[in-house]
Amino acid sequence: MKRNVFFKRRTTSSSVTGFQLSISWHLGIAFCAVCVLAIMANLIAEHGKSMIKALHASPAIVHVVTHADAIATPPIANAEPLLLALNNFVLATRARVQAEHHDATTSLKQARIALRDELATYSASLPSATSSDLQQQVSQLIESGDKLVSLADNRRGAWARYSTHAEAMSDRVKQSLEGAFKLFGRILARQSLIDLGNQLDDIRRRFTALAASQQNDPALVTSLLKSEQAFTTMLQKHRKKLSRSEGDAWLTAMDSDFAEVTAASATLDHAMHQWHKTDDALRKLEADARRLVTASTTRSSSQSEDPPPQAISVSPQAATVDSRTSVSDAESNTVIATSNDRSELVAWVSGATVLLVLLIGVRTVRGIATPIRELLAGIDKVGAGKTPKLLASGSITELNELVTAFNTMSDELIAARKTSSENQHQLELKVRERTRELQQLAAHDPLTSLPNRRQLFELLETDLTHAEQAGHLVGIFFLDIDNFKTINDSMDHTYGDRVLREVAERLRDTVGAQGFAARLGGDEFTFVLSRAAHIDEVAMFGEQVKQAFDHGIKMDHRELMVSVSIGASVYPVHGTAPDALLKAADSAVYRAKSLGRNQLLMFTPDLLEIASHHFTVEQGLRRAIRNNEFELVFQPEINANTLEVDLVEALIRWRMADGRLATPTEFLSIAEESGLIMEISDWVLRTAIATAADWHHGSWPSARVAINVSPRQVMDDGFVENVASLLSEFNLPAACIEIELTENVLQTGPKTLEALLRLRQLGIAIALDDFGSGYSTLASLEQLPLTRIKIDRSLIASIDTNERSLAIARAIIGLCHGLGIEITAEGIERPEQFALLTVYRAMHLQGYLFARPLRHHDVIPALQTVSQSAQLQLLTMPHVTRHANVIELAPPTRAVAKAAG
Numbered sequence: 001m002k003r004n005v006f007f008k009r010r011t012t013s014s015s016v017t018g019f020q021l022s023i024s025w026h027l028g029i030a031f032c033a034v035c036v037l038a039i040m041a042n043l044i045a046e047h048g049k050s051m052i053k054a055l056h057a058s059p060a061i062v063h064v065v066t067h068a069d070a071i072a073t074p075p076i077a078n079a080e081p082l083l084l085a086l087n088n089f090v091l092a093t094r095a096r097v098q099a100e101h102h103d104a105t106t107s108l109k110q111a112r113i114a115l116r117d118e119l120a121t122y123s124a125s126l127p128s129a130t131s132s133d134l135q136q137q138v139s140q141l142i143e144s145g146d147k148l149v150s151l152a153d154n155r156r157g158a159w160a161r162y163s164t165h166a167e168a169m170s171d172r173v174k175q176s177l178e179g180a181f182k183l184f185g186r187i188l189a190r191q192s193l194i195d196l197g198n199q200l201d202d203i204r205r206r207f208t209a210l211a212a213s214q215q216n217d218p219a220l221v222t223s224l225l226k227s228e229q230a231f232t233t234m235l236q237k238h239r240k241k242l243s244r245s246e247g248d249a250w251l252t253a254m255d256s257d258f259a260e261v262t263a264a265s266a267t268l269d270h271a272m273h274q275w276h277k278t279d280d281a282l283r284k285l286e287a288d289a290r291r292l293v294t295a296s297t298t299r300s301s302s303q304s305e306d307p308p309p310q311a312i313s314v315s316p317q318a319a320t321v322d323s324r325t326s327v328s329d330a331e332s333n334t335v336i337a338t339s340n341d342r343s344e345l346v347a348w349v350s351g352a353t354v355l356l357v358l359l360i361g362v363r364t365v366r367g368i369a370t371p372i373r374e375l376l377a378g379i380d381k382v383g384a385g386k387t388p389k390l391l392a393s394g395s396i397t398e399l400n401e402l403v404t405a406f407n408t409m410s411d412e413l414i415a416a417r418k419t420s421s422e423n424q425h426q427l428e429l430k431v432r433e434r435t436r437e438l439q440q441l442a443a444h445d446p447l448t449s450l451p452n453r454r455q456l457f458e459l460l461e462t463d464l465t466h467a468e469q470a471g472h473l474v475g476i477f478f479l480d481i482d483n484f485k486t487i488n489d490s491m492d493h494t495y496g497d498r499v500l501r502e503v504a505e506r507l508r509d510t511v512g513a514q515g516f517a518a519r520l521g522g523d524e525f526t527f528v529l530s531r532a533a534h535i536d537e538v539a540m541f542g543e544q545v546k547q548a549f550d551h552g553i554k555m556d557h558r559e560l561m562v563s564v565s566i567g568a569s570v571y572p573v574h575g576t577a578p579d580a581l582l583k584a585a586d587s588a589v590y591r592a593k594s595l596g597r598n599q600l601l602m603f604t605p606d607l608l609e610i611a612s613h614h615f616t617v618e619q620g621l622r623r624a625i626r627n628n629e630f631e632l633v634f635q636p637e638i639n640a641n642t643l644e645v646d647l648v649e650a651l652i653r654w655r656m657a658d659g660r661l662a663t664p665t666e667f668l669s670i671a672e673e674s675g676l677i678m679e680i681s682d683w684v685l686r687t688a689i690a691t692a693a694d695w696h697h698g699s700w701p702s703a704r705v706a707i708n709v710s711p712r713q714v715m716d717d718g719f720v721e722n723v724a725s726l727l728s729e730f731n732l733p734a735a736c737i738e739i740e741l742t743e744n745v746l747q748t749g750p751k752t753l754e755a756l757l758r759l760r761q762l763g764i765a766i767a768l769d770d771f772g773s774g775y776s777t778l779a780s781l782e783q784l785p786l787t788r789i790k791i792d793r794s795l796i797a798s799i800d801t802n803e804r805s806l807a808i809a810r811a812i813i814g815l816c817h818g819l820g821i822e823i824t825a826e827g828i829e830r831p832e833q834f835a836l837l838t839v840y841r842a843m844h845l846q847g848y849l850f851a852r853p854l855r856h857h858d859v860i861p862a863l864q865t866v867s868q869s870a871q872l873q874l875l876t877m878p879h880v881t882r883h884a885n886v887i888e889l890a891p892p893t894r895a896v897a898k899a900a901g
């Protein structure tokens with residue numbers, strides 16, 4: 001395509017070379033052309049005759065061409081067919097470079113043959129030297145065209161090879177990502193795969209920019225090489241991870257495809273470099289060939305138009321006659337010639353000017369209309385959400401600035417849309433993944449992956465529907481881990497979570513395909529036997545699950561023994577609704593735990609009454625804590641040596657709505673199970689210390705108060721600090737209080753022992769209550785830093801009627817005396833019991849025989865009364881035969897002697 005030298009332009013997005021004229025310049029040139037036309041018209045009108053005479057004033061030379069001379073002159077060579085064939089060949093070559101198809105290849109072959117035929121025809125009329133030069137020039141032109149076509153094919157081949165292997169790499173990465181996202185509904189796709197995918201996209205963008213470039217741009221080549229090097233580095237960096245996750249075959253395929261991609265980019269760079277050289281050579285050869293043809297044509301025309309003059313002999317008379325004739329004819333035609341030539345000159349000047357104005361106008365209109373149409377089309381595409389193409393620069397400065405701005409906007413829009421598309425893709429992936437996670441969380445427990453309460457009811461509804469249709473039974477089980485609170489408190493919650501996961505896994509394996517398991521929360525699980533023929537089969541299945549936990553759970557290279565309590569209900573025997581069946585199973589497991597744990601219990605109707613009572617008491621306790629409905633009473637302990645009260649035990653009572661005071665046996669076990677014991681124990685501790693301080697700083701300076709404390713409270717990390725803080729707050733010596741613990745404290749481990757040692761360091765006495773019942777072991781006397789043992793009332797109750805009970809009591813008393821531990825005998829209600837125990841020294845006696853629990857304001861007035869009552873009991877007690885192994889009492893104190901007198 002030919003281009004005007006004054007309006008040369010590049011077809012790139014924004015840069016323009018050559019002259020660029022504004023609209024003002026275009027209109028100015030047109031105005032100047034019109035002015036020139038007017039001036040020329042005036043000059044022709046005023047000086048037309050002289051100008052025409054000057055044009056015709058030339059010597060009259062008469063050339064006589066003989067017939068022989070005409071025959072001897074060679075014919076003028078016609079160059080137009082050759083130039084047309086040359087132009088067709090170049091155009092066919094360009095078309096073949098742009099597209100590799102059959103029509104373009106056929107057209108190029110035909111153009112090549114036509115060029116050679118026209119060259120042969122034209123060369124025959126030229127001198128041998130000129131013909132040889134022209135043929136050599138055209139041959140080089142044909143070779144350059146063929147080479148250009150070959151390089152274009154190489155470039156297309158490199159692009160095709162690159163696309164194939166790049167797409168294979170990209171698909172492989174995407175498949176790995178999609179496969180990773182589907183694993184258990186969790187996000188397991190490694191960042192390395194995402195990084196590789198992003199880097200592959202960057203290589204594709206740079207390769208596409210290089211392939212689309214019409215010039216050999218070093219910057220694009222350098223950026224592509226850097227991107228490929230970055231991908232190589234990234235692949236080497238993550239090779240071990242990718243080998244483990246995707247496999248060696250995956251890595252080998254990636255390496256092979258990437259080698260093909262880098263080879264394709266190198267081939268493309270080389271092809272484009274050679275292509276531009278060859279294209280420039282083709283243009284130069286085309287121009288040289290045209291100049292050579294034009295030069296040869298000019299020389300041939302000169303030789304035919306200027307033949308050498310011939311000497312002719314003419315007589316003087318003939319010459320004179322001819323001269324006169326010519327002058328006469330010239331003079332006669334002068335007026336006509338002048339008039340005709342003036343009109344012809346004006347016509348030529350007018351035509352040239354009109355043509356110039358027309359060209360300028362057409363050029364201006366096209367320079368304005370074409371960019372505006374392209375801009376409008378681009379704006380329409382932008383409005384439709386499509387990507388506009390880059391606009392070519394024109395020859396008008398103002399529109400060029402607009403085109404440049406639009407192209408810049410298009411580039412930014414393309415980049416923004418690409419970024420938006422990538423972000424949208426990533427967002428969609430994240431949304432899908434989050435949706436899967438939410439669906440998983442909505443139906444499953446996040447810790448154990450078992451179905452949660454919501455999913456449990458859906459699955460249970462399905463099983464009950466099938467059972468109703470088929471007429472079979474369904475077993476519903478409620479499972480609770482025994483003493484799980486102890487595991488959590490003695491270890492930590494992270495360890496407890498691991499125990500829950502192991503329990504869930506064993507439960508899932510045991511239930512298997514016979515039903516399903518679910519977690520309700522905490523250490524509570526349910527499992528369902530989906531099909532059973534009779535109730536015995538349900539019971540056998542529950543027992544099978546319980547026995548599965550007889551084997552310990554291995555954690556951290558040690559075995560943890562875990563027992564479970566299970567309650568069971570049966571559809572439709574115990575109910576038809578899921579809520580009713582679960583409530584029945586819950587009642588059964590609660591009863592199983594109260595009966596000693598580690599057992600399976602089937603539901604019976606009376607369990608609902610027990611569960612209802614448990615619920616009522618628990619709700620009442622919560623209300624009592626909120627409304628401060630508790631109070632302390634104090635039961636005196638008599639010193640056997642002095643028969644005086646020097647210690648009282650603080651006992652909690654719950655003031656009921658009817659005025660009755662409920663004893664701890666009615667509600668403390670429920671408080672322990674519901675977790676309310678901590679709040680209640682904290683209240684007891686504070687109230688007891690406050691009362692002891694009131695007595696100590698008042699009318700009873702030697703007062704000592706024994707405070708019952710829950711093992712769970714002792715295990716609390718801040719218990720010792722809390723006790724010390726309360727003593728400091730009420731300015732009470734540590735010797736004024738005694739901490740009483742039940743024997744199940746032995747199950748709480750080294751953490752409790754550490755807390756007791758710290759209490760002893762503070763000077764606080766520690767008593768072991770209810771010794772002789774439950775988990776009593778002699779090892780506790782050696783392990784715990786005890787200052788007192790309280791013999792349980794179950795042993796004292798029969799020491800006057802049962803020799804075995806008396807022997808056990810004697811053994812405990814002797815052992816404690818040997819260890820230097822004080823003793824308190826609880827539950828003394830008869831004088832015979834008192835008589836048997838007075839023979840032992842360092843004893844404290846407690847029971848209804850001496851005093852019942854007293855309110856706070858009744859303790860001080862009752863101290864003297866209780867002491868006098870004990871003295872009277874001693875004086876009136878029945879005779880007791882001393883045994884040989886009786887430990888003698890110390891000499892009686894003054895109070896005892898006075899009572900005896």
